[in-house]
Amino acid sequence: MADDKKLTPRAQDFSAWYNEVVLKAELADYSPVRGCMVIRPDGYGIWERMQRALDDMFKATGHRNAYFPLFIPESFLKKEAQHVEGFAPETAVVTHGGGKKLEEPLIVRPTSETIIYAMFAKWVQSYRDLPLLINQWANVVRWEMRTRLFLRTLEFLWQEGHTAHATHDEAEEEARRMLGVYRDFMEGWMAMPVITGQKTDSERFAGALRTYSCEAMMQDNKALQAGTSHNLGQNFAKAFDLKFQTESGGTEFAWNTSWGVSTRMIGGLVMTHGDDNGLRVPPMLAPTEVVIVPIWRTDEERDRVFEAAHRIKATLAAGEQRGANRLRVHVDAREGIKPGAKYFEWELRGVPVRMELGPRDLDKAQAVVVRRDTREKRPVSLDALGRDVADLLERIQGDMLVAARDRRESNSFRGEITYDRFREVMNAEGAFVYAGWCGDGSCEAQVKEDTKATIRVLPDEEFRSAEAPTKCMHCGRGATSEALWAKAY
RNA sequence: CGGGACGUAGCGCAGCCCGGUAGCGCACCUGAAUGGGGUUCAGGGGGUCGCGGGUUCAAAUCCCGCCGUCCCGACCA
Numbered sequence A: 001m002a003d004d005k006k007l008t009p010r011a012q013d014f015s016a017w018y019n020e021v022v023l024k025a026e027l028a029d030y031s032p033v034r035g036c037m038v039i040r041p042d043g044y045g046i047w048e049r050m051q052r053a054l055d056d057m058f059k060a061t062g063h064r065n066a067y068f069p070l071f072i073p074e075s076f077l078k079k080e081a082q083h084v085e086g087f088a089p090e091t092a093v094v095t096h097g098g099g100k101k102l103e104e105p106l107i108v109r110p111t112s113e114t115i116i117y118a119m120f121a122k123w124v125q126s127y128r129d130l131p132l133l134i135n136q137w138a139n140v141v142r143w144e145m146r147t148r149l150f151l152r153t154l155e156f157l158w159q160e161g162h163t164a165h166a167t168h169d170e171a172e173e174e175a176r177r178m179l180g181v182y183r184d185f186m187e188g189w190m191a192m193p194v195i196t197g198q199k200t201d202s203e204r205f206a207g208a209l210r211t212y213s214c215e216a217m218m219q220d221n222k223a224l225q226a227g228t229s230h231n232l233g234q235n236f237a238k239a240f241d242l243k244f245q246t247e248s249g250g251t252e253f254a255w256n257t258s259w260g261v262s263t264r265m266i267g268g269l270v271m272t273h274g275d276d277n278g279l280r281v282p283p284m285l286a287p288t289e290v291v292i293v294p295i296w297r298t299d300e301e302r303d304r305v306f307e308a309a310h311r312i313k314a315t316l317a318a319g320e321q322r323g324a325n326r327l328r329v330h331v332d333a334r335e336g337i338k339p340g341a342k343y344f345e346w347e348l349r350g351v352p353v354r355m356e357l358g359p360r361d362l363d364k365a366q367a368v369v370v371r372r373d374t375r376e377k378r379p380v381s382l383d384a385l386g387r388d389v390a391d392l393l394e395r396i397q398g399d400m401l402v403a404a405r406d407r408r409e410s411n412s413f414r415g416e417i418t419y420d421r422f423r424e425v426m427n428a429e430g431a432f433v434y435a436g437w438c439g440d441g442s443c444e445a446q447v448k449e450d451t452k453a454t455i456r457v458l459p460d461e462e463f464r465s466a467e468a469p470t471k472c473m474h475c476g477r478g479a480t481s482e483a484l485w486a487k488a489y
Numbered sequence B: 001c002g003g004g005a006c007g008u009a010g011c012g013c014a015g016c017c018c019g020g021u022a023g024c025g026c027a028c029c030u031g032a033a034u035g036g037g038g039u040u041c042a043g044g045g046g047g048u049c050g051c052g053g054g055u056u057c058a059a060a061u062c063c064c065g066c067c068g069u070c071c072c073g074a075c076c077a
Helices: A014-024 A041-060 A083-088 A113-123 A169-187 A233-237 A264-274 A299-318 A339-349 A357-361 A386-411 A421-425 A439-452
Strands: A028-030 A037-041 A071-073 A092-097 A100-108 A134-143 A157-164 A195-198 A212-219 A223-233 A242-245 A251-253 A256-260 A290-294 A329-331 A353-357 A364-370 A377-379 A432-437 A456-457 A482-486
Touching: A014 A028, A014 A264, A037 A041, A041 A134, A041 A157, A041 A169, A071 A092, A071 A113, A083 A233, A083 A256, A100 A482, A113 A134, A113 A157, A113 A233, A113 A256, A169 A195, A169 A212, A169 A223, A212 A456, A212 A482, A223 A233, A223 A264, A233 A256, A242 A290, A256 A264, A290 A299, A290 A339, A299 A329, A299 A353, A299 A357, A299 A386, A299 A482, A329 A339, A329 A377, A329 A482, A339 A353, A353 A357, A357 A364, A357 A386, A421 A439, A432 A456, A439 A456
Parallel strands: A290 A329, A290 A353
Antiparallel strands: A028 A037, A071 A100, A092 A100, A134 A157, A157 A256, A195 A212, A195 A456, A212 A223, A223 A256, A242 A251, A353 A364, A364 A377, A432 A482, A456 A482
Protein backbone atom coordinates (compact mmCIF):
# COMPACT_ATOMS: atom_id res chain seq x y z
CA MET A 1 0.00 0.00 0.00
CA ALA A 2 1.27 3.44 -0.88
CA ASP A 3 1.88 5.59 2.16
CA ASP A 4 0.48 8.69 0.54
CA LYS A 5 -2.96 7.08 0.43
CA LYS A 6 -3.04 6.63 4.18
CA LEU A 7 -4.93 9.03 6.35
CA THR A 8 -2.95 11.69 8.13
CA PRO A 9 -0.87 9.94 10.77
CA ARG A 10 -2.45 10.82 14.07
CA ALA A 11 0.89 11.25 15.78
CA GLN A 12 1.54 14.30 13.63
CA ASP A 13 -1.78 16.05 13.93
CA PHE A 14 -4.55 14.34 15.80
CA SER A 15 -7.16 16.99 15.03
CA ALA A 16 -6.56 16.86 11.30
CA TRP A 17 -6.67 13.08 11.42
CA TYR A 18 -9.94 13.17 13.36
CA ASN A 19 -11.66 15.56 10.97
CA GLU A 20 -10.53 13.56 7.98
CA VAL A 21 -11.83 10.28 9.38
CA VAL A 22 -15.20 11.76 10.31
CA LEU A 23 -15.64 13.34 6.89
CA LYS A 24 -14.23 10.51 4.78
CA ALA A 25 -16.03 7.75 6.66
CA GLU A 26 -19.13 9.83 5.95
CA LEU A 27 -20.26 10.00 9.55
CA ALA A 28 -21.03 13.71 9.30
CA ASP A 29 -20.62 16.80 7.20
CA TYR A 30 -20.44 20.55 7.73
CA SER A 31 -23.77 22.31 7.30
CA PRO A 32 -24.47 25.68 5.69
CA VAL A 33 -25.03 26.99 9.20
CA ARG A 34 -21.73 27.66 10.91
CA GLY A 35 -21.08 25.38 13.88
CA CYS A 36 -23.96 23.06 13.08
CA MET A 37 -23.36 19.54 11.88
CA VAL A 38 -25.18 17.23 9.50
CA ILE A 39 -25.12 13.64 10.71
CA ARG A 40 -25.07 11.35 7.69
CA PRO A 41 -26.68 7.90 7.55
CA ASP A 42 -23.49 6.08 8.54
CA GLY A 43 -23.06 8.24 11.62
CA TYR A 44 -26.73 8.19 12.46
CA GLY A 45 -26.75 4.38 12.22
CA ILE A 46 -24.27 4.29 15.08
CA TRP A 47 -26.34 6.82 17.02
CA GLU A 48 -29.49 4.74 16.51
CA ARG A 49 -27.78 1.72 18.00
CA MET A 50 -26.54 3.82 20.91
CA GLN A 51 -30.05 5.13 21.45
CA ARG A 52 -31.62 1.70 21.40
CA ALA A 53 -29.11 0.24 23.85
CA LEU A 54 -29.37 3.16 26.27
CA ASP A 55 -33.14 3.32 25.99
CA ASP A 56 -33.37 -0.33 26.98
CA MET A 57 -31.12 0.34 29.94
CA PHE A 58 -33.25 3.30 31.03
CA LYS A 59 -36.44 1.27 30.75
CA ALA A 60 -34.84 -1.46 32.83
CA THR A 61 -34.16 1.07 35.58
CA GLY A 62 -37.78 2.22 35.55
CA HIS A 63 -37.55 5.38 33.44
CA ARG A 64 -40.11 6.40 30.86
CA ASN A 65 -39.75 8.63 27.82
CA ALA A 66 -41.55 11.92 27.35
CA TYR A 67 -41.06 15.07 25.31
CA PHE A 68 -40.90 18.71 26.35
CA PRO A 69 -40.84 21.94 24.30
CA LEU A 70 -37.88 23.23 22.34
CA PHE A 71 -38.68 26.78 23.51
CA ILE A 72 -38.20 27.88 27.07
CA PRO A 73 -39.52 31.24 28.32
CA GLU A 74 -36.61 33.46 29.27
CA SER A 75 -38.04 33.93 32.74
CA PHE A 76 -37.83 30.17 33.42
CA LEU A 77 -34.10 30.11 32.84
CA LYS A 78 -33.70 33.05 35.21
CA LYS A 79 -35.42 31.37 38.14
CA GLU A 80 -32.38 29.43 39.28
CA ALA A 81 -29.52 31.87 39.89
CA GLN A 82 -26.51 29.64 39.14
CA HIS A 83 -28.27 27.99 36.23
CA VAL A 84 -28.89 31.24 34.37
CA GLU A 85 -25.38 32.40 35.11
CA GLY A 86 -24.00 29.23 33.58
CA PHE A 87 -26.16 29.06 30.50
CA ALA A 88 -27.26 32.59 29.57
CA PRO A 89 -24.03 33.43 27.70
CA GLU A 90 -24.47 30.49 25.36
CA THR A 91 -28.15 30.60 24.52
CA ALA A 92 -29.91 31.26 21.22
CA VAL A 93 -32.90 33.53 21.73
CA VAL A 94 -36.05 33.86 19.63
CA THR A 95 -37.30 37.43 19.73
CA HIS A 96 -39.83 37.43 16.91
CA GLY A 97 -42.71 35.16 15.94
CA GLY A 98 -45.34 35.52 13.26
CA GLY A 99 -43.77 38.76 12.15
CA LYS A 100 -44.17 40.40 15.54
CA LYS A 101 -41.80 41.04 18.40
CA LEU A 102 -42.51 38.64 21.26
CA GLU A 103 -43.49 40.05 24.64
CA GLU A 104 -41.12 37.60 26.28
CA PRO A 105 -38.17 36.16 24.38
CA LEU A 106 -38.00 32.38 24.02
CA ILE A 107 -34.78 30.55 24.69
CA VAL A 108 -33.92 27.62 22.46
CA ARG A 109 -33.24 25.03 25.17
CA PRO A 110 -29.58 24.53 26.07
CA THR A 111 -30.89 21.88 28.52
CA SER A 112 -34.38 21.32 29.84
CA GLU A 113 -34.26 21.40 33.63
CA THR A 114 -36.39 24.50 33.94
CA ILE A 115 -39.26 23.56 31.68
CA ILE A 116 -39.31 19.97 32.90
CA TYR A 117 -39.39 20.86 36.59
CA ALA A 118 -42.09 23.45 35.89
CA MET A 119 -44.17 20.54 34.59
CA PHE A 120 -43.12 18.23 37.41
CA ALA A 121 -44.52 20.81 39.82
CA LYS A 122 -47.94 20.30 38.24
CA TRP A 123 -47.69 16.54 38.26
CA VAL A 124 -46.41 15.90 41.75
CA GLN A 125 -48.79 16.31 44.72
CA SER A 126 -47.94 13.53 47.10
CA TYR A 127 -45.04 11.32 48.08
CA ARG A 128 -47.02 8.62 46.25
CA ASP A 129 -46.21 10.40 42.97
CA LEU A 130 -42.49 9.90 43.63
CA PRO A 131 -40.08 8.92 42.37
CA LEU A 132 -40.89 10.46 39.00
CA LEU A 133 -38.43 9.03 36.46
CA ILE A 134 -38.46 10.69 33.04
CA ASN A 135 -36.14 10.68 30.04
CA GLN A 136 -36.31 12.68 26.84
CA TRP A 137 -34.47 12.26 23.55
CA ALA A 138 -34.01 15.70 22.08
CA ASN A 139 -31.83 18.26 20.43
CA VAL A 140 -30.38 21.22 22.30
CA VAL A 141 -28.55 24.38 21.30
CA ARG A 142 -25.55 25.99 22.95
CA TRP A 143 -23.91 28.94 21.22
CA GLU A 144 -20.30 27.87 21.38
CA MET A 145 -17.57 30.13 20.06
CA ARG A 146 -15.58 27.35 18.50
CA THR A 147 -17.03 24.11 17.30
CA ARG A 148 -15.82 20.66 16.25
CA LEU A 149 -17.71 17.86 14.53
CA PHE A 150 -19.53 15.74 17.14
CA LEU A 151 -17.54 17.14 20.08
CA ARG A 152 -18.87 20.66 20.29
CA THR A 153 -21.51 21.79 17.84
CA LEU A 154 -24.07 24.55 18.23
CA GLU A 155 -26.84 22.00 18.06
CA PHE A 156 -26.53 18.44 19.25
CA LEU A 157 -28.66 15.37 19.90
CA TRP A 158 -28.80 13.85 23.34
CA GLN A 159 -30.90 12.26 25.98
CA GLU A 160 -31.57 13.99 29.25
CA GLY A 161 -32.96 12.11 32.20
CA HIS A 162 -34.84 14.07 34.85
CA THR A 163 -36.08 12.62 38.09
CA ALA A 164 -37.76 13.77 41.28
CA HIS A 165 -37.40 11.99 44.60
CA ALA A 166 -38.66 12.27 48.14
CA THR A 167 -35.26 12.34 49.82
CA HIS A 168 -31.73 13.50 49.26
CA ASP A 169 -30.35 10.00 49.64
CA GLU A 170 -32.71 8.59 47.07
CA ALA A 171 -31.70 11.29 44.57
CA GLU A 172 -28.05 10.71 45.32
CA GLU A 173 -28.49 7.00 44.73
CA GLU A 174 -30.24 7.73 41.44
CA ALA A 175 -27.50 10.08 40.23
CA ARG A 176 -24.87 7.46 40.98
CA ARG A 177 -26.92 4.62 39.52
CA MET A 178 -27.27 6.41 36.19
CA LEU A 179 -23.56 7.20 36.12
CA GLY A 180 -23.05 3.45 36.48
CA VAL A 181 -25.44 2.82 33.59
CA TYR A 182 -23.36 5.17 31.47
CA ARG A 183 -20.18 3.40 32.46
CA ASP A 184 -21.68 0.02 31.61
CA PHE A 185 -22.75 1.34 28.23
CA MET A 186 -19.46 3.02 27.40
CA GLU A 187 -17.37 0.04 28.39
CA GLY A 188 -19.76 -2.71 27.32
CA TRP A 189 -21.05 -1.29 24.06
CA MET A 190 -18.53 1.34 22.99
CA ALA A 191 -15.48 -0.58 24.26
CA MET A 192 -14.42 2.79 25.67
CA PRO A 193 -13.11 2.57 29.23
CA VAL A 194 -13.99 5.49 31.51
CA ILE A 195 -12.95 6.88 34.85
CA THR A 196 -15.94 7.87 36.92
CA GLY A 197 -16.05 10.26 39.82
CA GLN A 198 -17.18 13.59 41.14
CA LYS A 199 -16.46 16.97 39.55
CA THR A 200 -14.89 19.78 41.52
CA ASP A 201 -16.79 23.03 42.14
CA SER A 202 -15.23 24.70 39.11
CA GLU A 203 -16.65 22.13 36.72
CA ARG A 204 -19.93 21.40 38.46
CA PHE A 205 -23.15 21.77 36.45
CA ALA A 206 -24.77 25.18 36.86
CA GLY A 207 -27.38 24.66 39.55
CA ALA A 208 -26.27 21.25 40.83
CA LEU A 209 -25.32 20.11 44.29
CA ARG A 210 -22.90 17.53 42.92
CA THR A 211 -21.88 16.52 39.40
CA TYR A 212 -20.57 13.08 38.48
CA SER A 213 -18.81 12.36 35.22
CA CYS A 214 -17.44 9.64 32.94
CA GLU A 215 -14.04 10.60 31.57
CA ALA A 216 -12.45 8.72 28.68
CA MET A 217 -8.91 9.07 27.34
CA MET A 218 -8.55 9.86 23.65
CA GLN A 219 -5.55 8.82 21.58
CA ASP A 220 -3.88 12.19 22.04
CA ASN A 221 -4.03 11.57 25.81
CA LYS A 222 -6.66 14.23 26.34
CA ALA A 223 -9.76 13.54 28.40
CA LEU A 224 -13.24 13.57 26.97
CA GLN A 225 -16.17 14.15 29.30
CA ALA A 226 -18.44 11.53 27.83
CA GLY A 227 -21.42 11.70 30.15
CA THR A 228 -22.56 13.48 33.28
CA SER A 229 -25.04 12.85 36.08
CA HIS A 230 -26.12 15.52 38.55
CA ASN A 231 -27.61 15.51 41.99
CA LEU A 232 -29.52 18.79 41.75
CA GLY A 233 -30.55 18.85 45.38
CA GLN A 234 -33.63 21.03 45.94
CA ASN A 235 -32.33 23.96 43.92
CA PHE A 236 -34.72 23.57 41.02
CA ALA A 237 -37.56 22.29 43.17
CA LYS A 238 -37.40 25.53 45.14
CA ALA A 239 -37.18 27.65 42.01
CA PHE A 240 -40.21 25.96 40.43
CA ASP A 241 -42.19 25.22 43.56
CA LEU A 242 -41.95 21.45 43.08
CA LYS A 243 -43.44 20.33 46.42
CA PHE A 244 -45.07 17.20 47.70
CA GLN A 245 -47.03 16.15 50.74
CA THR A 246 -45.17 13.64 52.90
CA GLU A 247 -46.56 10.52 54.49
CA SER A 248 -46.81 12.33 57.80
CA GLY A 249 -48.79 15.19 56.25
CA GLY A 250 -46.04 17.82 55.97
CA THR A 251 -44.88 19.63 52.81
CA GLU A 252 -41.39 19.27 51.34
CA PHE A 253 -39.51 20.23 48.22
CA ALA A 254 -38.59 17.32 45.97
CA TRP A 255 -35.01 16.27 45.23
CA ASN A 256 -34.00 16.19 41.56
CA THR A 257 -31.40 14.54 39.40
CA SER A 258 -30.52 15.05 35.76
CA TRP A 259 -28.13 13.13 33.54
CA GLY A 260 -27.25 13.09 29.87
CA VAL A 261 -25.14 11.73 27.07
CA SER A 262 -24.95 13.06 23.55
CA THR A 263 -23.76 12.54 20.00
CA ARG A 264 -20.42 13.57 21.46
CA MET A 265 -19.99 9.87 22.23
CA ILE A 266 -19.57 9.26 18.50
CA GLY A 267 -16.60 11.62 18.52
CA GLY A 268 -15.28 9.72 21.51
CA LEU A 269 -15.70 6.47 19.64
CA VAL A 270 -13.67 7.78 16.71
CA MET A 271 -10.92 9.23 18.91
CA THR A 272 -10.72 6.08 21.03
CA HIS A 273 -10.70 3.44 18.32
CA GLY A 274 -9.76 5.06 15.01
CA ASP A 275 -6.43 4.27 13.37
CA ASP A 276 -4.43 5.26 10.31
CA ASN A 277 -6.76 3.26 8.10
CA GLY A 278 -9.86 4.99 9.39
CA LEU A 279 -12.65 4.11 11.75
CA ARG A 280 -13.01 1.02 13.90
CA VAL A 281 -16.52 0.44 15.17
CA PRO A 282 -17.05 -2.04 18.00
CA PRO A 283 -19.32 -4.87 16.78
CA MET A 284 -22.17 -4.11 19.19
CA LEU A 285 -22.55 -0.62 17.73
CA ALA A 286 -21.73 -1.40 14.12
CA PRO A 287 -24.70 -0.94 11.80
CA THR A 288 -22.98 -3.54 9.62
CA GLU A 289 -21.02 -6.21 11.48
CA VAL A 290 -19.86 -8.25 8.51
CA VAL A 291 -19.23 -7.20 4.94
CA ILE A 292 -18.82 -9.88 2.31
CA VAL A 293 -16.59 -8.93 -0.64
CA PRO A 294 -17.12 -11.32 -3.54
CA ILE A 295 -14.21 -11.90 -5.88
CA TRP A 296 -14.61 -13.12 -9.42
CA ARG A 297 -13.13 -13.04 -12.89
CA THR A 298 -15.61 -14.55 -15.29
CA ASP A 299 -19.39 -14.33 -15.46
CA GLU A 300 -19.70 -17.94 -14.34
CA GLU A 301 -17.49 -17.26 -11.35
CA ARG A 302 -19.46 -14.16 -10.51
CA ASP A 303 -22.75 -16.04 -10.48
CA ARG A 304 -21.28 -18.79 -8.36
CA VAL A 305 -19.65 -16.43 -5.86
CA PHE A 306 -22.72 -14.17 -5.60
CA GLU A 307 -24.96 -17.13 -4.95
CA ALA A 308 -22.64 -18.33 -2.18
CA ALA A 309 -22.29 -14.83 -0.72
CA HIS A 310 -26.03 -14.33 -0.46
CA ARG A 311 -26.50 -17.78 1.01
CA ILE A 312 -23.89 -17.00 3.67
CA LYS A 313 -25.52 -13.64 4.35
CA ALA A 314 -28.89 -15.32 4.81
CA THR A 315 -27.40 -17.86 7.19
CA LEU A 316 -25.60 -15.27 9.30
CA ALA A 317 -28.52 -12.87 9.28
CA ALA A 318 -30.88 -15.58 10.46
CA GLY A 319 -28.50 -16.68 13.17
CA GLU A 320 -29.28 -20.22 12.09
CA GLN A 321 -26.00 -21.63 13.27
CA ARG A 322 -26.16 -19.84 16.59
CA GLY A 323 -29.67 -19.51 17.91
CA ALA A 324 -30.75 -15.94 18.53
CA ASN A 325 -27.51 -14.28 17.47
CA ARG A 326 -28.55 -12.64 14.21
CA LEU A 327 -25.78 -10.77 12.47
CA ARG A 328 -25.99 -7.62 10.39
CA VAL A 329 -24.39 -8.54 7.07
CA HIS A 330 -23.85 -6.66 3.83
CA VAL A 331 -22.77 -8.10 0.48
CA ASP A 332 -20.72 -5.60 -1.53
CA ALA A 333 -21.99 -6.59 -4.96
CA ARG A 334 -20.73 -3.51 -6.79
CA GLU A 335 -19.17 -4.31 -10.12
CA GLY A 336 -16.35 -2.37 -11.71
CA ILE A 337 -14.56 -1.80 -8.41
CA LYS A 338 -11.61 -4.01 -7.59
CA PRO A 339 -11.70 -6.02 -4.38
CA GLY A 340 -8.69 -4.15 -2.99
CA ALA A 341 -10.47 -0.84 -3.33
CA LYS A 342 -13.47 -2.29 -1.47
CA TYR A 343 -11.22 -3.51 1.35
CA PHE A 344 -9.87 -0.03 1.92
CA GLU A 345 -13.32 1.50 1.80
CA TRP A 346 -14.80 -0.86 4.38
CA GLU A 347 -11.78 -0.44 6.60
CA LEU A 348 -12.25 3.31 6.44
CA ARG A 349 -15.87 2.84 7.48
CA GLY A 350 -14.86 0.58 10.32
CA VAL A 351 -16.91 -2.56 9.65
CA PRO A 352 -15.56 -5.03 12.25
CA VAL A 353 -15.34 -8.15 10.06
CA ARG A 354 -14.70 -8.50 6.35
CA MET A 355 -15.21 -11.75 4.53
CA GLU A 356 -13.40 -12.29 1.23
CA LEU A 357 -15.08 -14.88 -0.94
CA GLY A 358 -13.69 -16.04 -4.29
CA PRO A 359 -13.73 -19.14 -6.51
CA ARG A 360 -10.58 -20.52 -4.91
CA ASP A 361 -12.26 -20.24 -1.47
CA LEU A 362 -15.41 -21.96 -2.65
CA ASP A 363 -13.33 -24.82 -4.07
CA LYS A 364 -11.96 -25.32 -0.57
CA ALA A 365 -15.34 -24.69 1.13
CA GLN A 366 -13.92 -21.75 3.05
CA ALA A 367 -13.92 -17.97 3.26
CA VAL A 368 -11.12 -15.62 4.25
CA VAL A 369 -12.16 -13.68 7.34
CA VAL A 370 -10.37 -10.45 8.28
CA ARG A 371 -10.88 -8.61 11.55
CA ARG A 372 -10.78 -4.84 11.32
CA ASP A 373 -9.22 -4.15 14.72
CA THR A 374 -6.00 -6.12 14.13
CA ARG A 375 -6.33 -6.69 10.36
CA GLU A 376 -5.57 -10.34 11.11
CA LYS A 377 -6.61 -12.58 8.24
CA ARG A 378 -7.48 -16.27 8.37
CA PRO A 379 -9.44 -18.87 6.39
CA VAL A 380 -12.62 -20.20 7.99
CA SER A 381 -14.58 -23.27 6.96
CA LEU A 382 -18.02 -22.53 5.58
CA ASP A 383 -19.54 -25.33 7.66
CA ALA A 384 -19.16 -23.57 11.00
CA LEU A 385 -19.06 -20.03 9.68
CA GLY A 386 -21.97 -18.69 11.72
CA ARG A 387 -20.49 -19.78 15.01
CA ASP A 388 -16.97 -18.73 14.07
CA VAL A 389 -17.98 -15.27 12.95
CA ALA A 390 -20.20 -14.67 15.97
CA ASP A 391 -17.36 -15.77 18.26
CA LEU A 392 -14.94 -13.55 16.40
CA LEU A 393 -17.22 -10.53 16.80
CA GLU A 394 -17.44 -11.15 20.54
CA ARG A 395 -13.68 -11.44 20.73
CA ILE A 396 -13.21 -8.19 18.79
CA GLN A 397 -15.62 -6.40 21.12
CA GLY A 398 -13.64 -7.59 24.14
CA ASP A 399 -10.21 -7.01 22.64
CA MET A 400 -11.05 -3.44 21.68
CA LEU A 401 -11.93 -2.61 25.28
CA VAL A 402 -8.77 -4.27 26.55
CA ALA A 403 -6.62 -2.45 23.99
CA ALA A 404 -8.16 0.90 24.86
CA ARG A 405 -7.74 0.29 28.59
CA ASP A 406 -4.12 -0.79 28.13
CA ARG A 407 -3.39 2.35 26.16
CA ARG A 408 -4.99 4.52 28.82
CA GLU A 409 -3.12 2.82 31.64
CA SER A 410 0.22 3.04 29.88
CA ASN A 411 -0.36 6.79 29.63
CA SER A 412 -1.43 7.18 33.25
CA PHE A 413 0.67 8.16 36.24
CA ARG A 414 -0.21 6.93 39.71
CA GLY A 415 1.57 7.54 42.98
CA GLU A 416 4.15 10.19 43.79
CA ILE A 417 4.79 12.88 41.22
CA THR A 418 6.58 16.21 41.57
CA TYR A 419 4.96 19.30 40.15
CA ASP A 420 7.94 19.85 37.83
CA ARG A 421 7.54 16.39 36.41
CA PHE A 422 3.79 16.91 36.10
CA ARG A 423 4.28 20.09 34.09
CA GLU A 424 6.82 18.38 31.88
CA VAL A 425 4.46 15.50 31.10
CA MET A 426 1.40 17.70 30.55
CA ASN A 427 3.19 20.12 28.29
CA ALA A 428 4.69 17.27 26.27
CA GLU A 429 2.60 14.22 25.41
CA GLY A 430 -0.12 14.65 28.04
CA ALA A 431 -1.43 11.99 30.39
CA PHE A 432 -3.93 11.01 33.04
CA VAL A 433 -2.24 11.86 36.32
CA TYR A 434 -3.69 10.75 39.65
CA ALA A 435 -2.33 13.04 42.31
CA GLY A 436 -3.22 14.62 45.60
CA TRP A 437 -5.22 17.83 45.79
CA CYS A 438 -5.71 20.09 48.80
CA GLY A 439 -9.24 21.02 47.79
CA ASP A 440 -8.37 24.66 47.10
CA GLY A 441 -9.75 26.05 43.85
CA SER A 442 -6.81 28.42 43.49
CA CYS A 443 -4.41 25.47 43.18
CA GLU A 444 -6.63 24.03 40.47
CA ALA A 445 -6.65 27.38 38.66
CA GLN A 446 -2.88 27.76 38.89
CA VAL A 447 -2.30 24.29 37.46
CA LYS A 448 -4.65 25.12 34.62
CA GLU A 449 -2.69 28.27 33.86
CA ASP A 450 0.63 26.42 33.94
CA THR A 451 -0.33 23.37 31.93
CA LYS A 452 -3.93 23.71 30.63
CA ALA A 453 -4.66 20.55 32.62
CA THR A 454 -7.69 20.52 34.89
CA ILE A 455 -9.16 18.16 37.43
CA ARG A 456 -11.40 15.90 35.39
CA VAL A 457 -12.85 14.09 38.39
CA LEU A 458 -12.17 13.08 41.93
CA PRO A 459 -12.18 9.39 41.03
CA ASP A 460 -14.28 6.71 42.68
CA GLU A 461 -12.47 4.53 45.19
CA GLU A 462 -11.78 1.75 42.71
CA PHE A 463 -9.89 4.00 40.33
CA ARG A 464 -7.57 5.62 42.84
CA SER A 465 -3.89 4.93 43.27
CA ALA A 466 -2.82 2.20 45.62
CA GLU A 467 -1.07 4.74 47.84
CA ALA A 468 -3.47 7.27 49.25
CA PRO A 469 -2.39 10.86 48.56
CA THR A 470 -0.81 12.71 51.45
CA LYS A 471 0.14 16.01 49.85
CA CYS A 472 -1.32 18.36 47.29
CA MET A 473 0.69 17.97 44.11
CA HIS A 474 0.70 21.71 43.53
CA CYS A 475 1.07 23.46 46.88
CA GLY A 476 2.38 20.64 49.05
CA ARG A 477 -0.27 21.13 51.71
CA GLY A 478 -2.13 18.14 53.08
CA ALA A 479 -4.28 16.53 50.43
CA THR A 480 -7.97 16.09 51.13
CA SER A 481 -8.57 13.95 48.06
CA GLU A 482 -6.97 12.43 45.04
CA ALA A 483 -7.75 14.00 41.69
CA LEU A 484 -7.50 12.90 38.08
CA TRP A 485 -5.68 15.63 36.17
CA ALA A 486 -5.63 15.87 32.39
CA LYS A 487 -6.09 18.21 29.50
CA ALA A 488 -9.61 18.04 28.19
CA TYR A 489 -11.74 18.59 25.12
C1' C B 1 -13.59 40.60 20.34
C1' G B 2 -7.73 40.61 19.51
C1' G B 3 -3.56 38.11 16.15
C1' G B 4 -2.80 35.30 11.41
C1' A B 5 -4.30 32.96 6.84
C1' C B 6 -7.67 31.97 2.98
C1' G B 7 -12.24 32.49 -0.54
C1' U B 8 -11.22 29.79 -8.40
C1' A B 9 -15.86 22.83 -10.62
C1' G B 10 -18.61 18.27 -5.48
C1' C B 11 -13.50 18.01 -2.73
C1' G B 12 -8.21 19.56 -2.71
C1' C B 13 -5.47 23.20 -5.21
C1' A B 14 -2.47 26.07 -9.31
C1' G B 15 -2.95 30.58 -12.01
C1' C B 16 -2.54 36.64 -9.38
C1' C B 17 3.70 39.38 -8.35
C1' C B 18 4.16 40.76 -14.46
C1' G B 19 -4.01 42.16 -16.80
C1' G B 20 -5.09 39.22 -22.84
C1' U B 21 -9.51 31.94 -24.65
C1' A B 22 -10.74 29.05 -17.07
C1' G B 23 -6.51 25.12 -15.59
C1' C B 24 -4.63 20.54 -12.70
C1' G B 25 -5.47 16.19 -9.31
C1' C B 26 -9.37 13.39 -7.05
C1' A B 27 -14.52 12.39 -7.62
C1' C B 28 -18.53 11.88 -11.42
C1' C B 29 -20.52 9.98 -16.69
C1' U B 30 -19.50 6.68 -21.38
C1' G B 31 -16.69 2.65 -23.67
C1' A B 32 -13.01 -1.17 -23.69
C1' A B 33 -9.63 -4.18 -21.34
C1' U B 34 -8.66 -5.56 -16.14
C1' G B 35 -10.18 -8.13 -11.50
C1' G B 36 -7.29 -12.48 -4.46
C1' G B 37 -4.99 -5.21 -1.13
C1' G B 38 -6.33 1.65 -3.47
C1' U B 39 -6.63 -0.96 -12.15
C1' U B 40 -5.35 1.07 -16.99
C1' C B 41 -6.36 3.53 -21.48
C1' A B 42 -9.54 6.60 -24.44
C1' G B 43 -13.50 10.00 -24.52
C1' G B 44 -16.94 13.34 -21.74
C1' G B 45 -20.00 16.66 -18.41
C1' G B 46 -19.55 20.34 -14.78
C1' G B 47 -17.12 27.00 -12.76
C1' U B 48 -21.54 34.56 -13.27
C1' C B 49 -13.13 32.92 -10.25
C1' G B 50 -17.18 35.14 -2.46
C1' C B 51 -20.12 40.03 -3.26
C1' G B 52 -20.16 45.30 -4.76
C1' G B 53 -17.67 49.32 -6.86
C1' G B 54 -13.28 51.53 -9.34
C1' U B 55 -8.94 51.71 -13.00
C1' U B 56 -8.46 49.77 -18.17
C1' C B 57 -9.66 48.61 -25.04
C1' A B 58 -9.53 44.28 -21.70
C1' A B 59 -9.76 42.18 -14.57
C1' A B 60 -9.56 35.62 -11.38
C1' U B 61 -5.16 38.93 -11.74
C1' C B 62 -4.36 45.90 -9.99
C1' C B 63 -7.10 49.47 -6.25
C1' C B 64 -11.17 50.43 -2.51
C1' G B 65 -15.18 48.59 0.40
C1' C B 66 -18.09 44.63 2.27
C1' C B 67 -19.25 39.50 3.37
C1' G B 68 -17.77 34.65 4.68
C1' U B 69 -14.62 30.62 6.36
C1' C B 70 -10.52 28.39 8.90
C1' C B 71 -6.39 28.49 12.53
C1' C B 72 -4.28 30.66 17.34
C1' G B 73 -6.17 33.13 21.95
C1' A B 74 -10.46 34.40 25.31
C1' C B 75 -15.12 30.87 26.14
C1' C B 76 -17.12 25.83 26.59
C1' A B 77 -20.02 19.22 26.92
